Amino acid sequence: MKGKLTVDPTNQISKIDDRVFSALIEHLGRAVYDGLYNPGHPQSDENGFRQDVVQAVKDLNIDLIRYPGGNFVSGYNWEDGIGPKNQRPTRLDLAWRSIETNQFGLHEFMKWTKQTGTRPDMAVNLGSRGIDAARNLVEYCNYPGGTYWSDLRQKNGAKEPFNIKTWCLGNEMDGDWQIGHKDAEEYGKLAHETAKVMRLVDPDLDLVVSGSSTREMATFGSWEETVLDHTYDDVQYLSLHRYYDNEENDLHNFLAKSIDFDEFISGIVAVCDAVKARKHSDKTLNLALDEWNVWYHSHKQDDETAPWQNAPHLLEDHYNFEDALMVGTMLITLLKHADRVKIACLAQLVNVIAPIMTDDKGIWLQSIFFPFMQVSKYGRGIALTPKQTADTYDSKDFKDVPYLDSLAVYNEAHHEIVVFAENKGEESLDFSTELREFSAQAIIEATQFCGYDIKQTNEDQAMAIHANDHVSLTDNTLRTTLQPLSWNMFRIQVKD
Ligand code: AHR
Numbered sequence: 001m002k003g004k005l006t007v008d009p010t011n012q013i014s015k016i017d018d019r020v021f022s023a024l025i026e027h028l029g030r031a032v033y034d035g036l037y038n039p040g041h042p043q044s045d046e047n048g049f050r051q052d053v054v055q056a057v058k059d060l061n062i063d064l065i066r067y068p069g070g071n072f073v074s075g076y077n078w079e080d081g082i083g084p085k086n087q088r089p090t091r092l093d094l095a096w097r098s099i100e101t102n103q104f105g106l107h108e109f110m111k112w113t114k115q116t117g118t119r120p121d122m123a124v125n126l127g128s129r130g131i132d133a134a135r136n137l138v139e140y141c142n143y144p145g146g147t148y149w150s151d152l153r154q155k156n157g158a159k160e161p162f163n164i165k166t167w168c169l170g171n172e173m174d175g176d177w178q179i180g181h182k183d184a185e186e187y188g189k190l191a192h193e194t195a196k197v198m199r200l201v202d203p204d205l206d207l208v209v210s211g212s213s214t215r216e217m218a219t220f221g222s223w224e225e226t227v228l229d230h231t232y233d234d235v236q237y238l239s240l241h242r243y244y245d246n247e248e249n250d251l252h253n254f255l256a257k258s259i260d261f262d263e264f265i266s267g268i269v270a271v272c273d274a275v276k277a278r279k280h281s282d283k284t285l286n287l288a289l290d291e292w293n294v295w296y297h298s299h300k301q302d303d304e305t306a307p308w309q310n311a312p313h314l315l316e317d318h319y320n321f322e323d324a325l326m327v328g329t330m331l332i333t334l335l336k337h338a339d340r341v342k343i344a345c346l347a348q349l350v351n352v353i354a355p356i357m358t359d360d361k362g363i364w365l366q367s368i369f370f371p372f373m374q375v376s377k378y379g380r381g382i383a384l385t386p387k388q389t390a391d392t393y394d395s396k397d398f399k400d401v402p403y404l405d406s407l408a409v410y411n412e413a414h415h416e417i418v419v420f421a422e423n424k425g426e427e428s429l430d431f432s433t434e435l436r437e438f439s440a441q442a443i444i445e446a447t448q449f450c451g452y453d454i455k456q457t458n459e460d461q462a463m464a465i466h467a468n469d470h471v472s473l474t475d476n477t478l479r480t481t482l483q484p485l486s487w488n489m490f491r492i493q494v495k496d
Contacts (some may be wrong), residue, residue, distance in 0.1 A: 001430040002321070003390035003482075007417060008436040009496065011382040014339035016409065018063045019166075020495075021376040022121065023349040024291055026070030028096050028394040029314030035350035035358055036112055037104045043362065048104075049112055052363045056356045057116045057349065060369070064121040064166060066290050066345045067109055073171050074127025074179040078137050081105020082156050093453075094179055096314060097307035106141070107364070110162050121208075121290070124194065126170030127180025131194050138167070138201040144330040166206045166343070168239065168290065169194055169231075172213035174223045184223045188230030195234035208237040208288045208343070215242070215264045221271055223342070228275040237288040237343060240268050244326060247295030248396075251454055253324055255424045258329040265289070265337045272340075288343035290332060292362035294323045295353045305338040315352040321463075321485075322454040324367035328422045328487040329373045332407045346372060361401030365386070367458050370449050370465055370489050378418045378491060393425070403429060403483070412496075416444065419490040423448060423482035431488075433478040438494040445477065446471040446493070450486030456482035 039048030068076055071475055074094045080089050080102045088102035113120050124134040124142070136149050141162040143150040150161070172178050173187045182190065191209050198205055209231045212220045222409075224238060225305055246254035266288065272285040297317040305312050334344055350356045355369035390404035403425040411417045417438060422431045446468040456463075468488065471480040482488055 001391045001403055001425055001427050003153060003388065003402070003406070003431050005360060005406040005408065005419065005421065005430050005433045006387040006410040006436060007111050007384055007419070007433055007438070008387065009384065009410055010012070011385040011387070013336065013385050015382050016335060016338045016379060017342040018380070019343040020338070021061055022064035022066065022343060022345045023060075023062050024066040024070060024347040025349050026067075026352065027068050027072045027076070027093065027100060028070060028348075028352050029041050029098070029316065030311045030351040030358070031348055031354070032104050032242060033101070033311035037108065047111060048106065050113060050358060053350055053356060053358060054115050056363055056365065060355065062116070062118050064345065065113055065118045065349070066121040066123060066168065068449065069095065069123060069171055071171060071178060073123040073125050077124050078106060078133065081201070082152070083106060088275065097310055098314070099308055099310045101310060106288065106333055107158060108158060108435070110116055110158070120164045120399045121166040121168065122164050123171055123343070124169035126173060126190055127178055130190060131197050134194050135197045135201055138198045138205070142202045164210065165204070167198065168208045168210070169235070170210050171242065173210045174217055174219055174225065175213045184219060184226035186356060187228040188213070191227065192230040192234055195231060206237070207235040208239050209235040211238045211240045211268065213241045215260070215267070218408060218415070219353075221267065224268065224271045228272065231287065232275055232279055232281060233283070234284070234336060236284050238266070238268065238272060239288045239290045241291035242289065242291055243291070243295040243296065243331075243347075247296055248323065250396055252393060252424070253395040253397055254322060255325055255329060256395045256401040256483070257326070258333045259398050259401060261330055261333045262336065265333070265341060269337070269340050286342040288347040288399060289334065289341050290343060291347035293347050293353050294319065294326050298353075316357075317353050318457045318459065319366040319368045320455045321367050321452040321458045324371055324449065325370040325422060325424065325485060325487060328371035328420070329424070330407045331371060331379070332405050332420055332422065334472055335375070335383045335407050335409070336386065364461055367463055370463065374447070374465070374489050375420060379409050379420065381409045381418070382411075384408045384410055404431065408433070413466045415494055415496065417492045417494050419478070419492070421482060421488045423484060423486045423488070426484045428484055429482040431480055431482045433490065435476045435492065435494065438476070440473055440478070441493040443471055443473050444491040444493050445489070446480065446491075448483055448486050449488070449490045450483040454485065
């Protein structure tokens with residue numbers, strides 16, 4: 001098999017926004033309790049924050065943390081999570097049918113973001129609550145002092161405002177599973193009024209309005225149109241969510257779902273632009289893909305989990321090697337939409353459909369950790385339009401699927417071209433990257449992630465990224481062989 005990527009610096013998609021490397025942390029299962037927060041654990045500091053988790057989060061170079069949900073936020077009273085811990089109420093969390101002790105709340109979260117070098121992306125409850133709770137929360141977080149809520153924040157130990165910039169107007173409000181689910185008309189009006197009032201408190205907020213929770217929703221597309229009719233001028237971002245599975249155990253169809261992902265994003269962009277045209281607006285709306293991942297391994301176990309537990313094992317997918325390939329191809333697809341996808345949150349980060357897992361002994365890194373870590377670390381700069389030729393295959397649901405998925409990023413500051421390439425085939429693939437206009441100087445690094453059984457998981461920490469020593473650079477062209485079913489990265493020093 002053969003594949004070629006031509007890299008031309010004049011053919012740019014866009015600068016990649018740092019917020020594309022963000023994640024969701026929800027009060028769900030063992031994400032917060034046991035995950036981030038575990039007072040008394042040998043790895044925890046005086047705040048109860050697991051330091052091994054903090055380090056792994058730093059290794060992933062995460063930017064925003066979307067919090068506190070997810071479905072959880074639609075039944076959450078944010079006031080339950082502030083003030084002295086021994087006075088905080090224990091409540092039923094109806095979204096996940098668990099016990100919520102509220103020992104971790106707003107102040108703990110803000111402190112944790114500081115430790116991890118991340119920034120908050122705060123969701124407000126537009127399910128069981130609404131405008132009043134949202135405006136009070138903005139006042140509590142962002143108003144300097146001298147009012148009821150800002151003084152309460154100071155009394156609770158935060159003299160300076162949190163100055164939270166990015167806010168989500170609810171979560172998956174199109175889904176009938178959501179607490180306080182609404183139709184598009186109801187939600188659109190509520191989101192508009194909530195945005196207006198939150199901005200009266202703090203005019204500088206960036207707001208994200210809820211879009212479709214999956215492409216399969218009957219309201220997909222029309223939901224966005226109606227909601228944006230009400231909110232187009234109020235918000236900076238429209239949210240969209242996408243999870244994939246391999247329930248049918250068909251590797252090639254699974255990896256081909258990146259085509260669906262691509263079409264999903266393009267479809268939402270088209271809807272945004274149609275509303276823009278209809279409104280004669282000058283403003284272009286960008287996207288917050290604020291939940292994406294593979295999710296399916298834990299469904300059966302979750303169905304059997306007894307309700308009303310503290311920090312139950314929920315959504316604990318153990319990811320295998322084919323999931324890592326799927327996450328790799330989703331990352332490349334995301335970067336192909338860098339012009340419109342400005343926020344993307346891997347869902348989630350710790351223990352719950354997560355790259356980082358904790359147990360009594362410490363942490364272990366899932367297979368999906370590796371491609372995410374590489375793209376987050378080196379996929380910074382300008383995404384270049386991929387001009388690619390490759391052999392193709394047909395799968396159950398997709399035709400003409402390239403075996404090769406590839407993209408180059410130009411990091412101007414480091415004079416570096418970084419190529420991400422995945423071979424979705426079970427044979428090796430002769431791969432070349434021709435650099436047009438650039439003068440290639442040297443290969444800084446060439447790595448490959450491959451050689452594992454597609455069903456292998458990583459509890460024993462056997463997986464690692466290895467060097468690829470069989471790479472040549474002549475005539476401005478990198479040449480190598482991509483191993484069967486492999487995730488690859490090449491960093492090339494260039495003179496421009
Ligand atoms: O990430 C898990 C759940 O998936 C979130 O709570 C919800 O928003 C989505 O359906």
